[in-house]
Amino acid sequence: MKAYISPFHDHHWTGNALVRGRLQPHHDAQGRGAQVEAALQDLQLQCVYVSPGSVMMPELHQVHAEDYLHYLQTAAAEWSQRADASFEVRPNIWPNRYFPEMKGSLPVAKAGYYLGDGASPVVADTWKHVHSGAETAVSGAQAMLDGEREVYVLSRPSGHHAMRDMAMGGSFIANAALAVERLRSRFARVAVLDIDVHHGNGTQQLFYDRDDVLTISIHGDPDVIFPFICGYADEVGVGAGEGFNLNIPIAAGSEIAQYRPQFERALQRIADFHPEALIIAAGYDTFRGDPFGNLCLDTVDYSVLGASLAQLNLPTLFIQEGGYVIDALRANTRSLLSGFLDKRP
Numbered sequence: 001m002k003a004y005i006s007p008f009h010d011h012h013w014t015g016n017a018l019v020r021g022r023l024q025p026h027h028d029a030q031g032r033g034a035q036v037e038a039a040l041q042d043l044q045l046q047c048v049y050v051s052p053g054s055v056m057m058p059e060l061h062q063v064h065a066e067d068y069l070h071y072l073q074t075a076a077a078e079w080s081q082r083a084d085a086s087f088e089v090r091p092n093i094w095p096n097r098y099f100p101e102m103k104g105s106l107p108v109a110k111a112g113y114y115l116g117d118g119a120s121p122v123v124a125d126t127w128k129h130v131h132s133g134a135e136t137a138v139s140g141a142q143a144m145l146d147g148e149r150e151v152y153v154l155s156r157p158s159g160h161h162a163m164r165d166m167a168m169g170g171s172f173i174a175n176a177a178l179a180v181e182r183l184r185s186r187f188a189r190v191a192v193l194d195i196d197v198h199h200g201n202g203t204q205q206l207f208y209d210r211d212d213v214l215t216i217s218i219h220g221d222p223d224v225i226f227p228f229i230c231g232y233a234d235e236v237g238v239g240a241g242e243g244f245n246l247n248i249p250i251a252a253g254s255e256i257a258q259y260r261p262q263f264e265r266a267l268q269r270i271a272d273f274h275p276e277a278l279i280i281a282a283g284y285d286t287f288r289g290d291p292f293g294n295l296c297l298d299t300v301d302y303s304v305l306g307a308s309l310a311q312l313n314l315p316t317l318f319i320q321e322g323g324y325v326i327d328a329l330r331a332n333t334r335s336l337l338s339g340f341l342d343k344r345p
């Protein structure tokens, strides 16, 4: 197993997040990346640090709108020109059901249009980091095309909340979706299984009308945790994609005994789809006590999940998502991957 790693994976660079009405330092904190990296080294994976600017990725433009990509690259500089501007680009009004269109040209109007919530501010280094994350994900996918059977991608921030033209949940670029598109250049069908405790709303949106990409998200019930407004079981896809999106909300407080049957249900759906490759959106915020989750998996449980994933016997690309108990990230990553590596056929 190889690991592809962004050289910026453990920098301190994020802004604030609005949590329960309070602005606080963003939970995608420095230290998370280092803990995961340590786990990859514990397992003696061959680690490849992806040089910025070294990767061609037409997938970036397939997945995201041009105006949005331009915005991410220019927003911080434009914002900083305003008198008394904060260090982070942060909206104070959003398009809504009465005014759904983007109107107005001021930075604050554009911020409301492109930055979908209070956890997704743009700061000076945002583009540098999210672009590197995209390069890392695409490099990992390319390694699979070049013959690797399993790869882990480590970058920050997460990507699974990012929409086609809107940041959300601290995600800006849909890393897993870019990897899907790279894999699709060779493989007819690709499945994405999102095991982060939060619904993978961006991945869902980006493939919602397609039957060549199966998207499954198993997550804490959105009636209780973020993103609140999507992630429900009745979101099944549209058009050709109907039946190719599966959301599995899990009741708050669930432990592995309640979680695992639902996880096995997801794996059965993947097996029935007969994909040629699998992407795991790997979040560890299902861990007991995670400040942003509400499920109760323990470290040992991740090795059980990893072993089940191995039984699918598919080329498998893991892409880093959430997990906010920093002290547990090393052990949890190691548990998932060692369970997987021990049981691969």
Ligand SMILES: [Zn+2]
Pocket (backbone or CB within 6 Å): 196, 197, 198, 283, 285, 321, 322, 323
């Ligand atoms: Zn999460």
